[in-house]
Amino acid sequence: MSTTNRHFDVIVIGAGILGCASADYLSAQGQKVLLLDRRAPASATTSQAAALLGRARGDATGLEMVDETWRAIERLQTNLKEDLDLRACGSLHAGVSAAASAKIHTLADETSKRRRSVRYLDTHDLQTRLPWLQAPKDVVAVFVAEDGYIDPYQLASAYLRHARRCGARLQLNAEVAEILTDSQGVCGVRCADGVSYYSRQLVLTGGPWSALLLRPLGLAPAMAPVRSQYWISAPDARIQPDTPVLVLPDANAYARPEVGGLLFGLRDRQRVHCSPELLPEDIHRFSFDQDSNGLASLEDGYAGLQRWLPMLDELRIAAYVSGVSSYTPDGHFLIGSLGIPGLWLASGCCGGGVGASGGFGRLIAELISGAKPFTNASLYDPNRFDAHDVNPFDPAFRLRCALAREGKVSG
Incomplete structure (x- = not known):
């Protein structure tokens, strides 16, 4: 050149x-x-x-940022004449604590202000949409139809x-x-x-x-480089591909379908981070020094998630992904x-x-x-x-x- x-x-x-x-x-x-x-x-x-595409949030600016991504996907699919395999399955947010309930109400209010479809669900609705979800009677739950995920x-x-x-x-x-x-x-x-x-x-x-x-x-x-992590179960017939993204604030967890199994993430209470100097060129060869296999984090969060997902005891973990996110x-x-x-x-x-x-x-x-x-x-x-x-x-x-x-x- x-x-x-x-x-x-x-x-x-x-x-x-x-x-x-x-x-x-x-x-x-x-x-x-x-x-x-x-x-x-x-x-x-x-x-x-x-790769969650969540427009259900209490932050108006964050909602506008994700809205633009949905518009971009539509534009790209039209201009490139390609199907990007967007999974517009919706998202379901459920909680029982006062803090979780308040957050869910806030995100429902903010999302509805943008004229997005938001629906409050009762336990019967929850059972219909997610038969494997165990929710208490006093649960606060909303379904946002215009959410989903995509292959990054x-x-x-x-x-x-x-x-x-x-x-x-x-x-x-x-x-x-x-x-x-x-x-x-x-x-x-x-x-x-x-x-x-x-x-x-x-x-x-x-x-x-x-x-x-x-x-x-x-x-x-x-x-700073901070760990983001998730697990993927082996395929299970109960996990349908159109299952909505599930967000559980009380369990500090989320889940979605992935290749026939369940992908679930736990918000990391191990506070794992590292210096930028330690990151290799090939990030896939990197593991954090602290809790490198994620077992401590899984043990810490397992009970809280299992209360909502009893079938967790029956799922076989097929993969663990320990990623690096840049957090402020x-x-x-x-x-x-x-x-x-x-x-x-x-x-x-x-x-x-x-x-x-x-x-x-x-x-x-x-x-x-x-x-x-x-x-x-x-x-x-x-x-x-x-x-x-x-x-x-x-x-x-x-x-x-x-x-x-x-x-x-x-x-």
């Missing part, structure tokens, strides 16, 4: 689902986009995601294919070694092979590895400028990157172009924390991020 062909309007670092979505929305604006990654697209943390790799690939159709360039085996700056701000990147690419706009979507690239600039993203101390995303002109961050997925991927792509494209943001961008401002309190290499800061993971009760 000649020097002339190495100049772009925007460079996006990281071809996970957030990078692919960002490239899609930016290229749709007519921007000349370069998407860089050292490995195959969507092969790192994206591939480990449970398929969605990321669709974003990427559409971006390339709009002119975006993908460069793999390109490990970014340095972000280049001059007196005006960002001016490009230098890769490990010595090749440089140039742009005045750079979007960093490198997930938990972002801290390593930003450290030489004296910057620290307010997020307040559980909100990081989308916006990092203080150096032209340097942007779209990360801090907090376990919801797939569901909000369309929102990430649209918001970062609007911020770069100067358009009015479609949602409350200030909620995701990467600079909202005191810089002196942000250090992803510090265990105390990482613990704050892990506590945000522990406190998450939505799907």
